[in-house]
Amino acid sequence: MNPPPAPTGSEPGDAPAPGDAPASGGPPATGTDRRPARPTLGSDLKASLPDGLVALAVTAAVFALLLARIRSRESSTVSVMPFMADAEGFWMYFLSQAFGWAALLWAWLTVLLGLLLSGPRPRGLPVSGPRLERLHRTTSLNTIALIAAHALLFAAELVRHDTARWHSRLYTAFVEAFVPGGYDSGTGQIAIPVGQAALYLALPLGLLFYVRHRIGPRTWRVLHRFVIVVYVLSVWHTLLYGTNVWYDGWFRTAVWLLQLPVAALLLVRLLRPARRSERLSRPGLAAPGRGRAAWGLRFGGRLAVVAVALAILAVVVSGRDGGRTLPPADTSSTHQHD
Template sequence: MQPNTDRTAPDPEPTAGDAAEAEAQAQAQTPAARVPQQSGGDTPASAPAPAPASARPRVTLRSDLRAGVLDGAVALVITAAIFVLLYARIRSRASSTATVMPFMADDPGGFWMYFLSQAFGWSALLWAWVTVVLGLLLSGPRPAWLPMSVPRLERLHRTTSLNTISLIAAHALLFAAELINHDTDAWYAAAWTAFVESFVPGGYASGTGRIAIPIGQAALYLAIPLGLLFYIRHRIGPTTWRVLHRFVIAVYILSVWHTLLYGTNVWYDGWFRTSIWLLQLPIAALFLLRLLRPARRSQRLTAPSAHPGSQAGWTLRLTGRILAGATLAILLAVLATGRDGGRAEPPADTSSTHNHD
């Protein structure tokens, strides 16, 4: 989930995505052919030449996994805190989960894996949110008040991306483990059923899960390749990587959609569901700002006459800006009116199954 950036001189400041692309290009050149560039795109004759690309450590999956240990530890601590909160709320019957599935409130200890799966799902959504925000800050105008440098933001963006994938996977695996734990069939039959229901689109054939679980599966199956393509960008080419990387936002949208549909904590109207909608405002605003003031010159929306032969591309960029603005307006309307799709009252009876009807 790395940012999609590629500035063209004389843009004032290169982003870390440019550094990654420049590094890949430099590795294909001989040392004598490498020409270092400054942030403005022109290298003054009196300026000292920076270290060659070969002297800088290359970003690899292994190095980012090592760098992401601290970030992952923080994610686990937050997941544990969320688990304690969810468990306490279900025991006190303050959680709407107790309304949807009261049998869990009667025996919370017997369903601890379900609550842990929920905790990993919430921390995954939080880490996905942070990852998207960092990506938008890197690919658009960076606020002057931001204390971190571009390389540090880029590395944090990569590590939160990797940890998001891990958190989503843990969420799905624990959901499957919970299904196995309460299946009365033989272990191998229970394991197969849990695998189909948790990881095969359409395998979960009851209740809201018929729609919500395939959406969550799509988020997981898109997050893995899109998050890891950065590490083979020198093989697939920077242009291909940038095109594919644009679909990262879809992973986040699918994750939010899955949460609003299937998260029993946010089924009903209330502050918990409202907070999910509130979190989308910064994303929508940053995305609109990124489109209005893109880092790459080629993505700027100038007059159509300035782009001869590319009327379709100009129209697409204009449409994207209109849709982003409309999304922000819709979010504001949802929060102002309180019509956020939440259920007004609990269902009549869902006390006997996991169906989440």
């Protein structure tokens, strides 16, 4: 979830990508060298404060909304798990949900920013390249923090509602929330490891940016491309397990709809990458040394993104978004969430 690296280590024939900070990867500014210092984890953590505060405000607003919906019995979380009707008794769970939504929103934002940096920059964008790049880094750091808060609050709720001894409660909650395979019932058997995979992949794929001068900018860049997988896992986890998007309805469809700009920007980024060496030219022509297989792979990737965009469009237009059918209003749900 971080920006593409600096020109240092770029491939032959590369023009600097618009998202490249002038001095990332270079030494700190000295004397007449007026280039800004290389961003460090410390400096970016400090810079993350403003959008971190906005993220907390969004989380608070979502939390208030979720509580109001629980109290008025409109929330589908209560239809799925009737014992959760006690808004005060399960406040940590609802706060965890609120952090989940903020995490997903920040992941969405940071992915869009990253794609703007590595693809063609729209004309008339009122934000400079370095500023966009910094925003991409700070929203990435905040996404990781929001996911961690979401998972920790879920674990805290498990601890609170367990009656065993303290150490055993802590151990069980840790295993269920953080160890793949530790949660062994219902849809969570798949959905929880999917969320965990997103968190555990986000850490290296985002944070390795701060040691890219050690691992090499090219290695960093190649690894960072896979961060899109983190985003796909996050959306999958949400649509599979979120009780507020459990049933068919406009909100679930809206979550799908929000994936259209991501697919569209990803396609544009692949078709017109900022780095010349990433462009798809006719096999063997502008990519000497690269075989037809590599070209086929790149072409196939672009076709796959077109297919995904069309599939999302079909889901949104048809409204067939994989949600469960609402249970009749006069009965408790028989759906198993766990």
